[in-house]
Amino acid sequence: MSMARFSPFELVLINSRSQVDTATLLLLAWVLVHRQHVSEGQRRRRLAQVTAQFRHGHELGPVMGIAHSQNLQAIQLAAEILRKECSPERSLSVIHQSIAVATDDGELSMANHYILRFLADLLNVTPTTLSTLFYELTGRPFSTPEDPSRHVYWEQHNPDYFTQKAREAAAEQQAREDAEEQARQKAQQREQKKQRKQQEKQRQQEEAQARQENTRQERARKQQRDEQQRRERARGEQAKHDQARRERAQGERRQWQRTSLPPDRTSRALAVLGLPPGASRSDVRIAYRRMAQLHHPDRFYTESEHKVALASARFQRIKNAYDYLMQTY
Amino acid sequence: MRDLYQRLSLSSKASEQEIQHAVTGCQNSALRQDAETVLTVNVHRDTYDTLHHTLSDIGCLRARLGLTHGAHWQGDVANDFSMPPDNAISRHDELVDRVSSAVSLYNRWRRWRGPWLLIAMFATGAGIGIVIGFALRLGLAAG
Incomplete structure (x- = not known):
């Protein structure tokens, strides 16, 4: 035998004139507590209105308080009393009242979906009866409750959150792309700078070579002049003529070298494929296919080994050029 | 859900x-x-x-x-x-048990005429106290 004190609901029950009515009162208050968008005063008034015919003979306040505290033992006690003492007619009227209390504004909260089903099971009301009753009272079918444990539910009920999340994700993506773009530009600049430096170096080397050449020619010219002075005039004239021609050729060569600058790797690779600078990517691909077919070592298999070796060297050069262009273009 | x-x-x-x-x-x-x-x-x-x-x-x-x-x-x-059934007994049975035990306690109290018993116990306690007080006073006077 437990020596615990009587709980508030037990005291209310003992004081009540009708235990069934008190138990029903508590369960209806429980349903009302789970109704949303209703003020406390509205709840009390609604409860008083529904239970106007009850014979309990005590205040509603304590019962409402117990329902608010969600006291599981009190609700269990009320459910037991209801099950024990309700006739089938009374059960139907209790379900009727609880549906009315739960859906005055036409909206059944998710918790009340489950509470109504619990009451129906408790009072032996079949699902068809319950849904018929619900339809008659509210004019809407008794649907299955929505499931807030699913992603889809929140996509429907809180789209703001998802649009904001999508926006944030897009912004992040954008930032990442920008960073990548910057990094690539920086790398490109570095590459260009390196190329420019290389070209500079090459040009300097060429200039140095040209200067050496010039001094040598100068010396040769001096010697020739000495010889010229020594030799006959006719021969001297011819020599001068020759030299002038050579000089002209050299000048031409130098000029060509200057105009063909920059002979950077891209244009050299394009030249290997027989293309002018500025050819498009598809041009490169077509040219590569043609060149590869022409210079493939297998074509020279029937001829000599030496030719195969030459062809494979050519093919290798073409392939290197193509690979380089595909990477950079 | x-x-x-x-x-x-x-x-x-x-x-x-x-x-x-x-x-x-x-x-x-x-x-x-x-x-x-x-x-x-x-x-x-x-x-x-x-x-x-x-x-x-x-x-x-x-x-x-x-x-x-x-x-x-x-x-x-x-x-x-769904939870496994626990050993909690029916709340209604418990309530009935407690009400009946409270009732039996009350009845026993009434049957033994509780208030008179209480008064008699108080009177005997007071009597014993008075006797002890007199004895102490006699002892002090003699000493």
């Missing part, structure tokens, strides 16, 4: 770090997406927790009332929120 805490083997009072850890470690991608949406966003979690609490209560009530196989208790909810 499913019990995501149970499916992620968490308690319903788990902290955000625990939830985050469990969500990232979850193998099932659908469950991971659901848990990420529901449990890691505070607004969603509050709503979910309220309903979770109500459903746990209903599951407990159904277990105690023998309604775990009711016609209205099916699907995910029944799978996740």
Whole structure:
């Protein structure tokens, strides 16, 4: 035998004139507590209105308080009393009242979906009866409750959150792309700078070579002049003529070298494929296919080994050029 | 409605770090997406927790009332929120027991004429006190 004190609901029950009515009162208050968008005063008034015919003979306040505290033992006690003492007619009227209390504004909260089903099971009301009753009272079918444990539910009920999340994700993506773009530009600049430096170096080397050449020619010219002075005039004239021609050729060569600058790797690779600078990517691909077919070592298999070796060297050069262009273009 | 805490083997009072850890470690991608949406966003979690609490209560009530196989208790909810029957006895029987024991105590009290008994006990206690007081005074006077 437990020596615990009587709980508030037990005291209310003992004081009540009708235990069934008190138990029903508590369960209806429980349903009302789970109704949303209703003020406390509205709840009390609604409860008083529904239970106007009850014979309990005590205040509603304590019962409402117990329902608010969600006291599981009190609700269990009320459910037991209801099950024990309700006739089938009374059960139907209790379900009727609880549906009315739960859906005055036409909206059944998710918790009340489950509470109504619990009451129906408790009072032996079949699902068809319950849904018929619900339809008659509210004019809407008794649907299955929505499931807030699913992603889809929140996509429907809180789209703001998802649009904001999508926006944030897009912004992040954008930032990442920008960073990548910057990094690539920086790398490109570095590459260009390196190329420019290389070209500079090459040009300097060429200039140095040209200067050496010039001094040598100068010396040769001096010697020739000495010889010229020594030799006959006719021969001297011819020599001068020759030299002038050579000089002209050299000048031409130098000029060509200057105009063909920059002979950077891209244009050299394009030249290997027989293309002018500025050819498009598809041009490169077509040219590569043609060149590869022409210079493939297998074509020279029937001829000599030496030719195969030459062809494979050519093919290798073409392939290197193509690979380089595909990477950079 | 499913019990995501149970499916992620968490308690319903788990902290955000625990939830985050469990969500990232979850193998099932659908469950991971659901848990990420529901449990890691505070607004969603509050709503979910309220309903979770109500459903746990209903599951407990159904277990105690023998309604775990009711016609209205099916699907995910029944799978996740049904509890094993516990040893809690019927509240109504308990109430009846307590009321009857209180009644028997009261009856016994009335049968033994409790108030008179109380007065008699008080009178004897006072008499004994007076006697002891006199004895002490005589002893002091003699000494």
